[in-house]
Amino acid sequence: MTNPLPTGATIGIFGGGQLGRMLALAAARLGLKCHVFDPAADGPAAQVADRVTTAAFDDLDAIRAFAAAVDVVTYEFENIPAAALDALADTVPHHPPRVALETSQDRLIEKTFLQDLGLQTAPFAKVETAEDLQQAMIDIGLPGILKTTRLGYDGKGQARLNTVDDAESALAAMQGATAVYEGFVDFSHEVSVIAARAPDGAVSCFDPGENLHREGILRTTTVPARLTPAQRTDAVLLAARILNALNYVGVLGVELFVTSKGLIVNEIAPRVHNSGHWTQNGCTVDQFEQHIRAIAGWPLGDGKRHSDVTMENLIGDDMARVPDLANQPNTALHLYGKAETRAGRKMGHVNIVKPT
Amino acid sequence: MTNPLPTGATIGIFGGGQLGRMLALAAARLGLKCHVFDPAADGPAAQVADRVTTAAFDDLDAIRAFAAAVDVVTYEFENIPAAALDALADTVPHHPPRVALETSQDRLIEKTFLQDLGLQTAPFAKVETAEDLQQAMIDIGLPGILKTTRLGYDGKGQARLNTVDDAESALAAMQGATAVYEGFVDFSHEVSVIAARAPDGAVSCFDPGENLHREGILRTTTVPARLTPAQRTDAVLLAARILNALNYVGVLGVELFVTSKGLIVNEIAPRVHNSGHWTQNGCTVDQFEQHIRAIAGWPLGDGKRHSDVTMENLIGDDMARVPDLANQPNTALHLYGKAETRAGRKMGHVNIVKPT
Numbered sequence: 001m002t003n004p005l006p007t008g009a010t011i012g013i014f015g016g017g018q019l020g021r022m023l024a025l026a027a028a029r030l031g032l033k034c035h036v037f038d039p040a041a042d043g044p045a046a047q048v049a050d051r052v053t054t055a056a057f058d059d060l061d062a063i064r065a066f067a068a069a070v071d072v073v074t075y076e077f078e079n080i081p082a083a084a085l086d087a088l089a090d091t092v093p094h095h096p097p098r099v100a101l102e103t104s105q106d107r108l109i110e111k112t113f114l115q116d117l118g119l120q121t122a123p124f125a126k127v128e129t130a131e132d133l134q135q136a137m138i139d140i141g142l143p144g145i146l147k148t149t150r151l152g153y154d155g156k157g158q159a160r161l162n163t164v165d166d167a168e169s170a171l172a173a174m175q176g177a178t179a180v181y182e183g184f185v186d187f188s189h190e191v192s193v194i195a196a197r198a199p200d201g202a203v204s205c206f207d208p209g210e211n212l213h214r215e216g217i218l219r220t221t222t223v224p225a226r227l228t229p230a231q232r233t234d235a236v237l238l239a240a241r242i243l244n245a246l247n248y249v250g251v252l253g254v255e256l257f258v259t260s261k262g263l264i265v266n267e268i269a270p271r272v273h274n275s276g277h278w279t280q281n282g283c284t285v286d287q288f289e290q291h292i293r294a295i296a297g298w299p300l301g302d303g304k305r306h307s308d309v310t311m312e313n314l315i316g317d318d319m320a321r322v323p324d325l326a327n328q329p330n331t332a333l334h335l336y337g338k339a340e341t342r343a344g345r346k347m348g349h350v351n352i353v354k355p356t
Numbered sequence: 357m358t359n360p361l362p363t364g365a366t367i368g369i370f371g372g373g374q375l376g377r378m379l380a381l382a383a384a385r386l387g388l389k390c391h392v393f394d395p396a397a398d399g400p401a402a403q404v405a406d407r408v409t410t411a412a413f414d415d416l417d418a419i420r421a422f423a424a425a426v427d428v429v430t431y432e433f434e435n436i437p438a439a440a441l442d443a444l445a446d447t448v449p450h451h452p453p454r455v456a457l458e459t460s461q462d463r464l465i466e467k468t469f470l471q472d473l474g475l476q477t478a479p480f481a482k483v484e485t486a487e488d489l490q491q492a493m494i495d496i497g498l499p500g501i502l503k504t505t506r507l508g509y510d511g512k513g514q515a516r517l518n519t520v521d522d523a524e525s526a527l528a529a530m531q532g533a534t535a536v537y538e539g540f541v542d543f544s545h546e547v548s549v550i551a552a553r554a555p556d557g558a559v560s561c562f563d564p565g566e567n568l569h570r571e572g573i574l575r576t577t578t579v580p581a582r583l584t585p586a587q588r589t590d591a592v593l594l595a596a597r598i599l600n601a602l603n604y605v606g607v608l609g610v611e612l613f614v615t616s617k618g619l620i621v622n623e624i625a626p627r628v629h630n631s632g633h634w635t636q637n638g639c640t641v642d643q644f645e646q647h648i649r650a651i652a653g654w655p656l657g658d659g660k661r662h663s664d665v666t667m668e669n670l671i672g673d674d675m676a677r678v679p680d681l682a683n684q685p686n687t688a689l690h691l692y693g694k695a696e697t698r699a700g701r702k703m704g705h706v707n708i709v710k711p712t
Contacts, residue, residue, distance in 0.1 A: 004679065004682075007675070007678075007693060008693060008694075021384070024404070028377070028381055028403065029688075029690050030689060031693045031694075032693070033403050033693065046406075048406070049404075281640060284637060284686055284687065284709050298682050299679075302687060304685070306662075306709070306711040319363070322363075326649070326655050328658075329658045330660075331640065331657075331658060332641065332657075333385065333386060334385050337363060337364060337384065337387045337388070339364050353662070355662040355711065355712070
């Protein structure tokens with residue numbers, strides 16, 4: 001795809017959750033239609049899409065029909081089955097590139113990729129057996145965290161080890177899956193860079209945000225982050241290095257630990273990212289539009305930050321606060337239209353804006 | 357409707373053009389679904405709506421089914437047939453109120469209403485016959501403008517009279533419809549106030565914008581408008597007086613001429629308004645969300661202006677400028693997804709933003 005998609009063209013989106021919803025809203029601003037593919041009917045993205053396919057990701061006939069009906073395909077999550085990508089690859093371009101999905105789908109591949117790029121990661125070792133885990137605890141030290149190499153997010157598929165006595169239960173929690181043992185990083189805080197790359201290689205990064213997690217779930221992102229000018233430059237250059245190495249097209253999120261020894265990459269996500277939601281009210285062009293622009297072959301927009309923002313996720317019962325939040329000044333609500341409020345479920349977010 | 361609509365409730369929108377589209381996008385931010393009713397299939401709003409009814413406004417069965425499927429009804433244009441409102445009135449609440457539609461549907465009723473409120477309008481007289489027109493030209497003077505009392509917008513259904521010799525052709529252009537003869541107002545520039553009122557009577561006005569028309573079509577709106585502090589206060593108070601007199605719920609646009617004798621009301625529009633599109637990039641909560649909040653029984657949001665903005669409409673061949681505009685800093689594109697570009701057709705707009 002070398003020519004920009006014209007008004008009326010259709011973006012195909014794998015995944016119908018809140019990220020797909022906000023991608024669809026951004027595409028609409030550019031006059032583009034969206035066709036959402038998701039196993040669940042009537043999800044957040046389906047409510048605002050021009051067309052919807054309700055089918056499983058292993059329904060290859062449905063994927064082929066979807067591919068034939070759209071002009072480009074993108075995804076709101078990284079765990080797209082390889083067979084699904086195979087089924088559409090001959091018919092329609094898809095972004096971000098497959099190598100980015102394959103890299104971020106597997107913690108071992110991802111960390112190796114980052115180290116090969118000359119970037120710092122937490123110390124890590126592959127763990128398949130109890131012996132591997134014993135050796136890793138010796139080499140890397142305690143405390144540490146054991147994570148499955150694939151799947152798992154928001155604290156799922158992870159076990160913390162404080163002493164060698166935790167080894168057995170931690171390994172059991174992996175349920176036989178290959179895992180990575182990671183040493184803890186002594187960091188002062190976490191920041192993330194939301195970076196975009198266009199097909200012509202142009203890169204644009206949003207100002208880094210500072211993230212606060214609780215129970216493994218992102219709670220708030222604040223811009224500006226606490227970073228020195230040198231750290232800010234490092235963060236942006238490092239994100240650009242990752243994008244270029246992957247010949248990336250679209251938006252990618254890079255989570256970074258700020259330490260006395262520099263920035264350590266926690267993980268990358270080849271998609272729009274929860275920690276970039278502040279851009280909706282802090283920039284003229286937000287992360288969702290930036291992603292759509294990139295995958296549609298448009299020039300990247302102006303992502304300069306015009307305001308200070310704190311983004312707060314609304315999780316589960318936080319929805320009870322909506323009537324009060326709706327009354328607050330400088331406050332923009334973004335709700336996802338999920339039918340059912342459940343504990344731990346991301347229901348929306350709020351951007352609290354302070355013009356600079 | 358005294359309780360705010362919850363997440364997942366459905367807004368019904370009469371009219372599927374760009375205003376309906378941007379209302380639907382704003383509703384989505386609040387977790388609300390939209391059901392669009394429009395005679396044309398696949399229009400700008402249908403592309404982003406959860407449900408669509410494609411039917412004529414005189415198809416009362418379709419209107420009754422639509423009313424039964426939604427939680428509240430609103431409109432993107434003022435010329436809703438009375439029978440359509442009758443068909444839904446028993447089933448579902450609708451905002452803005454009918455009296456606002458009836459007032460703004462008829463220039464004679466509108467100007468009389470405004471004068472009765474103590475507001476200034478251009479001098480005017482009702483014209484049904486050639487004799488009426490002769491008398492109006494004598495009473496009000498030349499030049500003047502003859503307009504049908506109903507319908508007509510963007511310069512349609514209007515005829516300018518520079519001399520008495522123009523009377524015959526001007527009257528012919530009315531095609532037998534009742535008309536209003538208006539004297540010209542000696543004004544320096546036009547501004548508009550976009551004002552919102554909630555069911556509990558709370559009123560919130562956006563900062564007035566300054567409008568530039570060409571060939572009867574709005575080209576640009578710029579904030580801040582050239583107004584003295586006293587004029588700014590007058591503009592806002594005057595808009596609030598109109599809203600209160602109509603017991604209004606929703607957003608209303610008020611076009612004002614700035615003259616040496618004060619502000620003269622040109623016309624009111626009981627809906628979101630083209631001259632309020634700048635709010636999308638100049639405020640935390642824009643006119644579309646403010647309208648949705650009002651009709652959904654939510655508190656009005658924070659419409660304070662955080663940036664200077666110039667909104668420029670993209671009309672017809674202006675679409676050829678999109679690739680260049682997409683490359684400009686401080687520039688937010690809003691395209692309407694219309695399949696066909698036609699001369700004089702509003703295809704999108706661009707907000708050029710300058711943080712204050």
